[in-house]
Amino acid sequence: MPLKYQAPRGTRDLLPEEIGRWQWAEARARGVLERYSYAEIRTPEFEEFDLFARTSGETSDVVQKEMYRFRDLKGRDLALRPEGTAGVCRAYLERNLAARGRVHKLWYLGPMFRYGRPQKGRFRQFFQVGAEIIGTPAAAADVEMVTLFVDLFRAWGFAGLTVALNSVGTPATREEYARRLREWLAPVRERLSADSQKRLEVNPLRVLDSKDEGDRALLEGRAGAGGALPRMLDVLDPESRAHWEQVLAGLAALDVRCEIDHGLVRGLDYYTRTAFEVHDRSLGAQSALGGGGRYDGLIEALGGPPTPGVGFSIGLDRVLLALEDRAVTPPAAAPRVFVAGMEETHAEVAALARALRAEFVVDYDFEARSLSTQLKAADRGGARVAVLLGAEEWGRGEVLLRDLATKAQRAVPRGEIAAQLRAMLGSAPEVSAR
């Protein structure tokens, strides 16, 4: 069909039939976050372009080619947020949250925007839920972050996901590591893929997670690059190493299963020390469900005092995509009541429905169609009970209550409708059960 308007590329409509899954996932997340004692924060969906350029790194792909950047009518240089951390840290500084207590535990949920080529699990507008602990360098905060991270996935019903964990040290150790890596790769440089040769110039650490098979063979030493591949963990400064050991010990004490991944590098420049992420194989190429880590230099880079932070974000679109393949019970639909009128009583339907709506989920037919059509509509709408306003019964001050599943039907005095419905439907149902 030749439609004049389509949703912009990479965006989509979430229709009523799938909204239930989203609300369920969001409610689950909210519950876990609140029990962990995190406070929700909502920041603007667009910010000054420079905020993201500064925090993500001028040379990062996100800033270079994936930003929805625009000027407003006054010429301000703005961008739709590509991630959540920058805005939260900006708010922390601008609203001086530090004055209300040193450590803040915050969470957010909302749409993010990146201009990439869409594919399965990658959209230009997508939703993230994330959490941050700002104000403490303690390894215990890293431990809680990873724990909260896995508990969210558990609340959604994931089983057997493994968190990949690494330390990316400090900017100085990263530089040292990049130097060693470059050195190590120098002899085989010509044999690296074209992409990786470019990475070696721009961001050597990126070579580590190349998907090219030849690259992988070289990295794993099978192609004879000689000597063991240098590891990030081997070049950590003493403080970062101690921090790393504490994180590992803390996670072990809580029985949180992690796998050390020496190739784990984060895409954004502001990460320091702990880095973690989780993937799901059912998703194809875009398999990252979420990731996070420590960002001790970020707030200072925004012009604030040196303030440590640690956080993560999770892609909700991908979570729901991965959950499609699994047996997830959708939230139970609220039991519904359908009020059906006859020729003589149609005028009474709206008022009765409105009264019952104080307590029940109630619907009726706007068009006063035949009784059989109304019952058909009641069926399709998922109603469990029909309230039939028969002319004769109505005249006696009664209505008929019909159980649509069993077809059992009986006359009930008008004053007892609510009580009878309560009995039939089970105690007062919540509109959004679960």
Add this chain to the structure above:
RNA sequence: GUGGAUGUAGCUCAGCCGGUAGAGCACUGGACUGUGGCUCCAGGUGUCGCGGGUUCGAACCCCGUCAUCCACCCCA
């Protein structure tokens, strides 16, 4: 941003070397304005993604464009 595949009814899909719209399901109304799921009848089921070109003639061939999917890049 790069490479490849695919766009026909609301959905899932047919349509031989170019010859003038198809099936199932769903949907709407009626048979049936005092009783729903069944059945029957009647029906929208459509500029064959959009634009241009070749041709007497294009759903089919060519070019462009938009969208989706897959992979790369990157990431959630």
